[in-house]
Amino acid sequence: MARFIARRLLLSLLTLYLLASIVFIIVNVLPNDVGRTILGPFAPQESVDALNERLGTNRPILIRYVESIVGVFTLDFGESFVNGRPVLPQLSEAIVRSAKLAGLALAITIPTAIAAGLYAARRRDRKSDRAIVLLGVTSSSIPEFVTGTILVVVVGVQLGLLPVLANAPRNADALTQIRYLLMPALAMAIVYFGYIARMTRAGTIDVLQSDYTRTATMKGLKTEQVMRRHVLRNALIPTVAVIAVQIGYLFGGIIAVERIFAYPGMGQTMLFAAQRKDIPMLTAGVIIVGIVYMLATLVADLVIAWMNPRIRLDAER
Amino acid sequence: MDFKRLDLVRRSATPIELDVVEAYANGRITRRQFIQRATVIGLSLPAIGAVIAACGPGAASVAPTAAGSAEPGASAPASAPAVTGGTIRCAIQKPVKVDPVSMEDLGGYGIVAQSFEFLCTQQTIGDPGGLAAGLAETWTPNEDGTVWTFKLRQGVKWQNGADFNAADVVATMERLVAAGNSGLKGVLEPGGAVATDDATVTFTLAGGNGNFPYLVSIYNAQTVITPADYVAGTTVDQRPDGTGAWKLVNYDPQVGATFERNPDWWGGQTPLDGTEFLFFDSTGPMITAYQGDQVDAIVQFDVLSGAALFDDPNFTLIATPAALHRQIWMRCDTGQFAQKEVRQALALTFDRPALITQLFKERAELGNDHVIWPGYPYFDDAIPQRTQDIEKAKSLLAGAGVSDLTATLHAGQLQEIPDLATLLKSQAAQAGITLNIEVESLDTFYNAQWCPPGATPPCSGAAELGIVDYGHRATPDVYLNAALKTNGIWNSSQYTSADFDAAFTEFQQAVTVDAQKAACTKIETILNEDVPVGVPYFYNYLAGNSNKFTGVFSSALGQMSFSQTSQVG
Numbered sequence: 001m002a003r004f005i006a007r008r009l010l011l012s013l014l015t016l017y018l019l020a021s022i023v024f025i026i027v028n029v030l031p032n033d034v035g036r037t038i039l040g041p042f043a044p045q046e047s048v049d050a051l052n053e054r055l056g057t058n059r060p061i062l063i064r065y066v067e068s069i070v071g072v073f074t075l076d077f078g079e080s081f082v083n084g085r086p087v088l089p090q091l092s093e094a095i096v097r098s099a100k101l102a103g104l105a106l107a108i109t110i111p112t113a114i115a116a117g118l119y120a121a122r123r124r125d126r127k128s129d130r131a132i133v134l135l136g137v138t139s140s141s142i143p144e145f146v147t148g149t150i151l152v153v154v155v156g157v158q159l160g161l162l163p164v165l166a167n168a169p170r171n172a173d174a175l176t177q178i179r180y181l182l183m184p185a186l187a188m189a190i191v192y193f194g195y196i197a198r199m200t201r202a203g204t205i206d207v208l209q210s211d212y213t214r215t216a217t218m219k220g221l222k223t224e225q226v227m228r229r230h231v232l233r234n235a236l237i238p239t240v241a242v243i244a245v246q247i248g249y250l251f252g253g254i255i256a257v258e259r260i261f262a263y264p265g266m267g268q269t270m271l272f273a274a275q276r277k278d279i280p281m282l283t284a285g286v287i288i289v290g291i292v293y294m295l296a297t298l299v300a301d302l303v304i305a306w307m308n309p310r311i312r313l314d315a316e317r
Numbered sequence: 318m319d320f321k322r323l324d325l326v327r328r329s330a331t332p333i334e335l336d337v338v339e340a341y342a343n344g345r346i347t348r349r350q351f352i353q354r355a356t357v358i359g360l361s362l363p364a365i366g367a368v369i370a371a372c373g374p375g376a377a378s379v380a381p382t383a384a385g386s387a388e389p390g391a392s393a394p395a396s397a398p399a400v401t402g403g404t405i406r407c408a409i410q411k412p413v414k415v416d417p418v419s420m421e422d423l424g425g426y427g428i429v430a431q432s433f434e435f436l437c438t439q440q441t442i443g444d445p446g447g448l449a450a451g452l453a454e455t456w457t458p459n460e461d462g463t464v465w466t467f468k469l470r471q472g473v474k475w476q477n478g479a480d481f482n483a484a485d486v487v488a489t490m491e492r493l494v495a496a497g498n499s500g501l502k503g504v505l506e507p508g509g510a511v512a513t514d515d516a517t518v519t520f521t522l523a524g525g526n527g528n529f530p531y532l533v534s535i536y537n538a539q540t541v542i543t544p545a546d547y548v549a550g551t552t553v554d555q556r557p558d559g560t561g562a563w564k565l566v567n568y569d570p571q572v573g574a575t576f577e578r579n580p581d582w583w584g585g586q587t588p589l590d591g592t593e594f595l596f597f598d599s600t601g602p603m604i605t606a607y608q609g610d611q612v613d614a615i616v617q618f619d620v621l622s623g624a625a626l627f628d629d630p631n632f633t634l635i636a637t638p639a640a641l642h643r644q645i646w647m648r649c650d651t652g653q654f655a656q657k658e659v660r661q662a663l664a665l666t667f668d669r670p671a672l673i674t675q676l677f678k679e680r681a682e683l684g685n686d687h688v689i690w691p692g693y694p695y696f697d698d699a700i701p702q703r704t705q706d707i708e709k710a711k712s713l714l715a716g717a718g719v720s721d722l723t724a725t726l727h728a729g730q731l732q733e734i735p736d737l738a739t740l741l742k743s744q745a746a747q748a749g750i751t752l753n754i755e756v757e758s759l760d761t762f763y764n765a766q767w768c769p770p771g772a773t774p775p776c777s778g779a780a781e782l783g784i785v786d787y788g789h790r791a792t793p794d795v796y797l798n799a800a801l802k803t804n805g806i807w808n809s810s811q812y813t814s815a816d817f818d819a820a821f822t823e824f825q826q827a828v829t830v831d832a833q834k835a836a837c838t839k840i841e842t843i844l845n846e847d848v849p850v851g852v853p854y855f856y857n858y859l860a861g862n863s864n865k866f867t868g869v870f871s872s873a874l875g876q877m878s879f880s881q882t883s884q885v886g
Contacts (some may be wrong), residue, residue: 005785029336082413083552083570164609165595165602167572262595262602264571272571272598276413 001305008301017028019290020072024065027279028057034081055081068283077284082276087130087284091269095288098265101166102250104178104185105192110243113193114236117200118227121235124205132197136165145256148187152260155183166261184261188254192246199242204235233307240307244300248293323371326364332460333527333828336362340830342372348759350694354830356440356447357530359456377872392723400886404591405866405879408603408612411596412570417541418496418549425681426538427616428568428594430876431576432476433541433559433745437534439872448534452481452542452560453518459705462828467518467533468543471767472582475544476558483512490520497551499795500537504529521550527828528792535872536791560882562587572596588883607632607863614862614869616877619732620677627678631864636680638791639858639873643737643781644800645726645851646767646810652781654722658717660848664703665710666745669853675740676733679854684852687844688787688796691855695824695833699843710748723751727783729762734784737853741784749819752782779809789858789873797821797840801849812849828880 034057035048052058071077077087120132156164167179207213208231216226255267267287273281323342330338337358341351348369355365417433420426438451473481490510493501504522511519522529531542547556554574557565560584562584563576573595578587595612597603600622606612607626617627626632634743647654647663654660664686673681685703687697714722728738735756742752757766764770767785769778785807787796799807803818820843824836844850849884858873868881 084550089571093569137778152605152609157605160609163611164605165611167595170567170575259598260602260605262597262606264596268598269571 003206004305005302008298010191012298015074015294016287016291017069020069020082020287023066023283023286024068027283028061028064028068057309074286077287078280080278080281082273082278082281083175087280091281091284091288094264094266094269094285096146097167097263098251098267100177101184101188101263101265102247104181105188105250106243106247108185108189108191109196112189113196114200114239116193117197118204118232118235120197120201121204121208122227125139129201131228133201136194136197139190140192140198143256144187144191144254146186147190148257148260151183151187164261166258166263184263187257187260188250192250196239196242196246200239203238204231207231207235231307237304237307240300240303244296245293248288248289251288251292251296319371322367322701326367326371330360330364331457332382332688333358333458334364336831338368341368345834346694346830353447354694355785357450357528358458359530361455385744392623394864398797400884401588402589403883403884404593405589405614405862405869406593406595406612407614407616407879408597409616409877410875411598415552415554415568415570416550417543417547417553418492418498418539420539424596427877428574429553430535430538430561430737431563431574431592431594432553432557432565432579433543434471434561435533435535439535439870439876439878445484448530451534452486456530458527458529458828461530462527463522463866464521465529466513467520469516469518471510473560474581475560476564476579476581478581479544481542481560482515483518484515484545486518486542487512488547489521489540489542490518492543492547492549493539496539498537498539500532500540504532504738525826525828527578528794528834531791533608533857534791535876536874538874538876541679544726548841552822563592566591570596582880584880588878589879592879596886599685614860614877616860616871616875618859618861620856620859621678621733621736624678626861633862633864633869635860635869635871636857637853637860637871638682638692639872640688640692640787640791640855641689641789641794641858641873642684642690642787642852643734643784643856644688645784645847645853646785647847647851648779648781648809648811649813649847650777650811653722654781656717656719657847658713659719659722659798660851662710662713662717662719662722662748663745663750664848664851665706665713665747666750667703668705668744669703669742669855671744672737672740672853673856674735677854681854681856681860684854685841685845686848686850686852687841688793688801688850688852689837689841690793693793693837694830695837697834697838697841699838700845703845705744707747710750714748714750721751722749723753724782725780726752726754727762727766727780728754728756729759729767729784729786730756731759734786738784761860768807774808774811775806776809777811783809785809794825797824801844810849812847814843814847816830817843817847854867864880 031047033219034055035052056064079085080087080090116132120129123129152164155161162183163180166180166184168177213226213230216230251268255271258265258268266289270282270285273285326338327335337351337354337360340346341348352365390746409427410424412428413422414420415428416426417429420429436453437448437456440447440449442505450470452470452473454470455468456465458465469483471485475481487510490505491507494505494507494509504526504635505520506523509521511521513519520529531537542560553565554568554819560583562579562582564579565574566577567575573593575591575593577591578589580586595606600618603612603615603618604623604626607615611842627634647660649655654663669683673679673683683702685700691698726738726741728734738754738756742754745752766780766783768776772778790796799805799822801812801817802821803813817840820836820839824833824840827833827836858871860871860877862869865885866882868883870878870881
């Protein structure tokens with residue numbers, strides 16, 4: 001297992017290096033004058049040159065590349081072009097906020113979707129199965145911003161049950177924060193419920209039809225024992241892989257949801273940075289979202305390897 | 318007319334003050350215009366009151382305010398008694414910069430103005446277009462408006478306990494001049510501001526300027542007075558100690574800002590304990606936040622997003638008539654609109670009242686294809702209003718030898734502009750003009766269509782037809798200088814007119830009411846005739862607050878004042 005983890009970690013570091021290189025190329029190598037971009041078309045050339053000098057964007061590209069890669073691995077992303085302050089402390093609050101929102105959305109989605117998928121698989125082709133499948137298809141085909149808007153209007157404005165803004169007041173306790181985050185988390189959960197439930201259902205049906213499940217049933221194990229010991233572990237492998245990808249996606253920020261609920265998470269922060277041409281902030285945002293993707297995938301790989309040792313052994317071979 | 322009372326003011330007035338008093342007494346300007354102009358040149362409030370009383374109500378009429386709003390720029394007085402204490406929560410656009418010297422967005426203006434103050438501020442009694450004493454108590458020009466003397470308020474302290482004095486004002490002005498402040502550029506040179514004593518600053522200008530107090534007022538948002546040792550580039554959260562009513566307690570660039578009462582404010586104790594600003598990226602969530610009772614006031618919103626608030630009985634709408642407008646530029650130097658008659662023809666297809674009804678629900682004023690807003694004291698309403706005349710448009714096109722005019726109308730994705738483009742397309746079609754609409758993101762639009770960078774002269778790479786947005790200015794200098802003067806930096810129509818340039822110079826140097834009005838008459842006439850830009854309307858600046866609060870004031874530049882705000886009991 002240690003060898004498996006080491007290999008996966010090395011692969012993640014290599015992926016991070018490639019991501020950092022691609023981001024650097026997009027930002028620095030494509031035709032672009034950073035000083036002119038920031039100061040606008042009417043700024044005197046001397047001002048543009050002075051800014052490029054101050055920002056260091058006129059230095060040899062190789063030096064900047066090395067600094068950029070070192071910065072990624074030491075989490076030093078430099079200073080914001082807009083306000084001149086270090087990027088990471090400014091981004092850290094958005095990271096925490098996005099983690100809270102994504103965490104709550106996943107906390108709602110994962111248990112309900114997996115339970116629904118398992119339930120539907122065990123009642124395949126019955127009314128309850130069809131109802132869950134239909135609900136899943138319907139919920140995942142409605143975009144988050146539509147669900148979010150409906151929730152705001154009905155639950156927030158008309159019924160006044162939940163706050164329409166997602167960001168809780170300063171120093172709010174955990175329960176208050178959850179109350180503020182509930183609507184945006186629900187908007188995201190409704191979409192991903194269908195996706196994960198259907199994935200779970202399909203995986204479970206496959207496993208239920210497998211020889212080893214039939215054998216377990218025929219040797220007299222109770223249904224619950226069969227499900228717990230033989231079905232769940234194997235049926236949830238594709239679901240775990242999907243959830244890993246969703247973690248990165250949710251963390252990266254569903255910009256539409258963040259905008260509707262005025263929530264300054266990673267999505268809004270990166271959009272704001274892009275609009276203001278704040279390249280260090282944007283770069284840091286992309287890299288951090290990439291790191292979250294990689295960590296989520298790494299954890300998913302480990303969970304899958306634990307669930308199915310054959311995968312680990314194949315990888316080690 | 319009470320001549321005895323009027324003579325009392327006349328005797329003590331400077332030549333410029335006398336000119337304004339006579340203009341009002343003779344009915345050449347309205348009462349609203351008189352108040353605006355008188356406050357700008359520094360006539361004291363008792364003197365203004367005396368003149369109005371002496372001339373009587375019949376001297377001139379007050380210009381109408383926007384339909385539906387209470388007092389422009391202010392929330393309506395409450396019927397219930399006010400109570401002290403509490404906090405108001407205000408929705409504001411997320412600031413880009415909160416560096417007083419270089420900030421350039423309404424969000425930044427709104428936050429900085431909570432803790433820092435101006436020499437001259439917004440008038441909160443009567444017409445909000447006028448000026449009131451801020452850190453300067455009085456200001457007076459010399460005879461030709463080249464030297465202005467500002468007497469500073471005494472006993473003012475910075476929030477860190479230091480005394481405010483003339484050195485702070487001089488240092489602030491030096492920083493602004495060095496940074497090329499758009500309002501002061503060409504008006505005030507380095508060394509132009511001098512501290513005569515601790516309480517007096519004398520400004521010697523590059524030339525006569527009858528509007529100078531506006532340039533050091535709330536209407537030139539960067540001119541907030543900062544301490545003498547303030548360093549350009551410092552943001553207010555790094556050094557929050559201003560002289561204003563509110564002390565910054567917390568600032569998160571992504572979330573919002575919190576202020577508490579400044580107990581040592583020279584203006585006395587504010588009724589509210591504090592204010593809380595929540596930052597938003599767009600107007601829609603501001604409206605829902607208000608409807609969901611999570612904010613009490615909105616610094617600015619547009620008609621299309623905030624239509625629901627107009628009929629909300631619990632919402633006090635502050636609709637401030639403003640110089641906010643859109644310019645439909647037409648290239649004068651090349652392309653299909655190079656002939657004046659073609660430009661006039663397109664302008665004749667505009668159904669301006671219909672545009673105002675559909676896009677602004679009547680919360681706008683008619684534009685007449687020039688940039689002199691009807692609210693300016695020197696606006697000349699004698700220029701005939703251009704109205705839709707399809708037959709005349711067709712005739713002009715035929716006369717110009719244009720039979721099948723097809724052009725692309727470029728527009729940025731901003732507020733009502735895409736809808737304006739659609740309406741213009743349908744109106745132009747009535748005269749046989751085919752407009753193909755191209756709506757792009759603002760960045761793309763500005764850089765590719767409006768004023769592509771690198772071109773000489775500036776904007777010579779602009780598209781032949783497009784719609785661009787312009788914010789409120791207390792004087793039209795920026796519109797005239799940047800968008801319309803020969804080789805102006807925002808001259809996307811590439812308009813060149815020696816007559817216009819001369820009229821603009823005349824306007825800049827004019828000090829008296831008659832001279833300013835005469836120059837504006839020329840400007841309006843020339844632009845209306847040449848039509849380098851179509852200006853269909855000037856729209857109201859919309860802000861507002863819950864009826865639970867009273868005494869909220871709004872400028873048309875993103876600043877909202879809560880120093881007189883209180884909760885309604």
